[in-house]
Amino acid sequence: MPELPEVETVRAGLAPALTGAIVESLDVFDTRSFKRHPGGVEDFRQTLVGSKILGVARRGKFLWMPIEPATATSHRLALVGHLGMSGQMLLRTPAFTEDKLTRAIIHVRSDDGQPFEFRFIDQRLFGSLAIDELVETNDSLAGGFSDGVAEGTWWQNLIPASAAHISRDPLDPNFSETTVLAKVAKKHSGIKRVLLDQQTISGIGNIYADEALWASKLHYDQPADSIGNAKMRELLSNVKEILSKAVLQGGTSFDEQYKNVNGESGYFAVSLNAYGMTGTACKRCSTEIKRESWMNRGSHFCPKCQKLR
DNA sequence: AACACATCCTGACTGC
DNA sequence: TGCAGTCAGGATGTGT
Structure with missing residues (x-):
């Protein structure tokens, strides 16, 4: 899980x-x-x-x-x-x-x-x-x-x-947005790579990265240092909100693989907007959600809402 | 230092 | 039915 x-x-x-x-x-x-x-x-x-x-x-x-x-x-x-x-x-x-x-x-x-x-x-x-x-x-x-x-x-x-090298996660009471913003501003890698780097910000994986990027209308390969401060704060705020909601629902699960300590699957009700939604209509603009192979895994995004700028 | 990539693994599922 | 190919939510070590 x-x-x-x-x-x-x-x-x-x-x-x-x-x-x-x-x-x-x-x-x-x-x-x-x-x-x-x-x-x-x-x-x-x-x-x-x-x-x-x-x-x-x-x-x-x-x-x-x-x-x-x-x-x-x-x-x-x-x-x-x-x-x-x-x-x-x-x-x-x-x-x-x-x-x-x-x-x-x-x-x-x-x-x-x-x-x-x-x-x-x-x-x-x-x-x-x-x-x-x-x-x-x-x-x-x-x-x-x-x-x-x-x-x-x-x-x-x-x-x-x-x-000890893992950065604090967004739900940690001592999480510092300022620290993360400063780290991100120095990175030239694509924003998704940065979100997945546990030494920059921890807790995010492939699903929630795709979800947060969709919510923020950002392309996964947008260089981190090209994203303005206000936009980055919006992204972090979306990350926090998406993670918190998922915690309240007991995590997201798709199949038999992901279970809580009693062996029960999480609520599927956590509505995903991008991850695993390949081929379905974007909930904002109805364009088909696309999946691209990236870093030996998949990146799901809306080609219209999430353009590389 | 920062970045990109390969690698560790098995099982479930798809399509021929 | 069998078999090959594809896919999977992560972290780390290595090379440039």
Whole structure:
């Protein structure tokens, strides 16, 4: 469930169940899901099993859960998860039927004593689970978004080292529009490339990039530095609005691939105006929405409303 | 430094 | 039915 609204839906689903839970054991069905854990699966297992999960935080498309290991350690650690293109994180009772393409199961016991399973499903294996060290954020503000966390919790202003380079996302309370505008103004790449660059602004992927560009009447290849300040603010405002609406709807889903933690698909009702609408009439001007191959994927846009200038 | 591209993967679906 | 080709919502490393 790859873009910000889908990842946030997962985060919000995991948090109440996993906060305070103890990890009892781990089943690994495909070690490739752990390739971003430097020490390998056995090292991952040793650190994780017995530890307590303290919360679930997110920045952009990265999720992490600070942990308190069973044995005393000087390190500040977190279980870091990324869904990649096809990852799912499901919460299941032990008796629940097997989920196809499950790569790992983390068996946990909630703080009220209930045993359940945290299942990691991932068709394409671009997603990952790892344990990483938490480091200070470069602006000393909160690492990411998490709710139900007491102010001043030790891990609040920390972020996994592997996600420290990721820029704040538009729904982050500490998101700075000024910072993003300054970065964008220096970029000569096409605006869509810039929107997808997680170090400039995070959380946006192919769907919401196409949607925000359609809403702002911008061509995907319009050089970023040729877009005026007012227009850029309009674009950022559209990004924010589209992401927020999608979060409220529990993310966008098209098929069996994208699910919340209960395995339910998001509401299809999130009406898309550009993404996947190839051949249909543009809702503004009735011109046929076009799809162009771009960066090994697709870009959907209205050739009339979104002209390259 | 900034930019463009190749690469990691599997499964579902289409059309011949 | 079988098989080849196409498509998929991401991030990273590498070369210029």
